[in-house]
Amino acid sequence: MVYWGASAHRFPFTHCKQNAQRADFAYAKKGFIDPWSAVAPGAVKGTILSLGDELYERALGAYLGFAVGDALGATVEFMTPSEIQNTYGMHRDIIGGGWLKLKPGQITDDTQMSLALGQSIIDSGGWQATAAADAFVTWLRSKPVDVGNTCRRGIQRYITDGTLAGPMNEGDAGNGACMRNLPLALATLNDDEAFAHATLEQGHLTHHHPLSDAATLALGRMTRTLIRGGGIKECRTEANRLIGEFPLFRFEPYPKRASGYVVNSAQTVLYYFFRTDSFESCVTEVVNCGEDADTNGALAGMLAGAAYGVSGIPGYWLKKLDKKIKFRIEEQTKALLTLAQNVKAKRGS
Ligand code: MN
Ligand code: MN
Numbered sequence: 001m002v003y004w005g006a007s008a009h010r011f012p013f014t015h016c017k018q019n020a021q022r023a024d025f026a027y028a029k030k031g032f033i034d035p036w037s038a039v040a041p042g043a044v045k046g047t048i049l050s051l052g053d054e055l056y057e058r059a060l061g062a063y064l065g066f067a068v069g070d071a072l073g074a075t076v077e078f079m080t081p082s083e084i085q086n087t088y089g090m091h092r093d094i095i096g097g098g099w100l101k102l103k104p105g106q107i108t109d110d111t112q113m114s115l116a117l118g119q120s121i122i123d124s125g126g127w128q129a130t131a132a133a134d135a136f137v138t139w140l141r142s143k144p145v146d147v148g149n150t151c152r153r154g155i156q157r158y159i160t161d162g163t164l165a166g167p168m169n170e171g172d173a174g175n176g177a178c179m180r181n182l183p184l185a186l187a188t189l190n191d192d193e194a195f196a197h198a199t200l201e202q203g204h205l206t207h208h209h210p211l212s213d214a215a216t217l218a219l220g221r222m223t224r225t226l227i228r229g230g231g232i233k234e235c236r237t238e239a240n241r242l243i244g245e246f247p248l249f250r251f252e253p254y255p256k257r258a259s260g261y262v263v264n265s266a267q268t269v270l271y272y273f274f275r276t277d278s279f280e281s282c283v284t285e286v287v288n289c290g291e292d293a294d295t296n297g298a299l300a301g302m303l304a305g306a307a308y309g310v311s312g313i314p315g316y317w318l319k320k321l322d323k324k325i326k327f328r329i330e331e332q333t334k335a336l337l338t339l340a341q342n343v344k345a346k347r348g349s
Contacts, residue, residue, distance in 0.1 A: 055229070066182055069286070069296075069302070073286070080290050127202070133155070165208055175299070232307055250267075254267070258286075260295060279305060
């Protein structure tokens with residue numbers, strides 16, 4: 001079922017006539033949609049495009065920040081804080097290794113599943129649960145370096161019986177649905193209802209649990225708020241709302257657990273996000289908590305990247321990131337934001 005943006009092949013960012021013409025021209029000339037042609041930096045100076053650039057900066061910061069957190073954290077995944085301390089002191093370099101024996105800059109299932117989801121959204125022209133499920137199947141069959149148990153079980157279920165969700169399950173409160181939801185947050189950036197609806201369907205493909213739902217929605221909403229320029233204070237309101245609904249998520253005082261249980265994961269990410277003032281300090285603090293360090297690092301990188309923008313991510317981390325992954329993230333960010341503009345245009349018309 002397609003909920004939004006299904007076939008609205010409209011051009012993005014057509015705020016002014018000049019832009020619309022540019023986009024039409026690009027389309028007619030090349031015969032395909034160049035999602036970014038209408039928003040090339042400096043294309044129309046002094047217009048709404050400068051706002052678009054800032055928004056892109058933060059959206060790209062979120063996605064690249066996510067991958068950087070994954071690549072940095074993977075080295076210390078499943079270690080305890082004291083094991084990390086004894087081995088690395090403060091772990092702060094993207095050096096690969098870890099239990100997956102990664103190359104420096106290599107990412108894991110967290111970023112791979114996000115990219116699979118993002119591509120399915122782009123190829124379908126909007127959210128389609130079956131397209132996302134198929135993309136996860138293709139990913140699972142690609143012999144990924146790592147697969148979470150709940151993710152594997154959910155994808156296997158879809159392969160076996162074609163269902164897009166299992167029944168509610170006590171064991172489904174891991175962070176696997178939450179970790180890969182960023183592309184959906186970007187593609188629905190202008191439509192909160194579509195975001196909430198699609199997010200629950202996305203999560204339930206593998207994780208059907210109220211705590212997974214709550215965390216995935218809350219972290220997604222915070223990221224969206226930040227990308228739209230809402231600031232960290234507004235994020236705090238969203239965090240308080242989550243705790244109001246499920247007091248289990250309370251993160252002050254910090255409970256000092258950073259496992260893949262979505263509650264621990266969200267607590268670790270939120271605790272450090274709100275008490276640090278840079279991308280580097282936020283992500284470093286989180287990954288040094290160990291346990292599910294790559295996933296927690298990725299989620300911290302998503303929030304911090306959305307807050308501080310891509311320019312806030314240390315260059316020496318970005319440089320280390322797998323170049324092909326970096327390129328795919330840049331391409332997807334543009335295409336997903338373009339879809340978000342289509343949703344807005346559709347609703348507004
Ligand atoms: Mn991982
Ligand atoms: Mn992990």
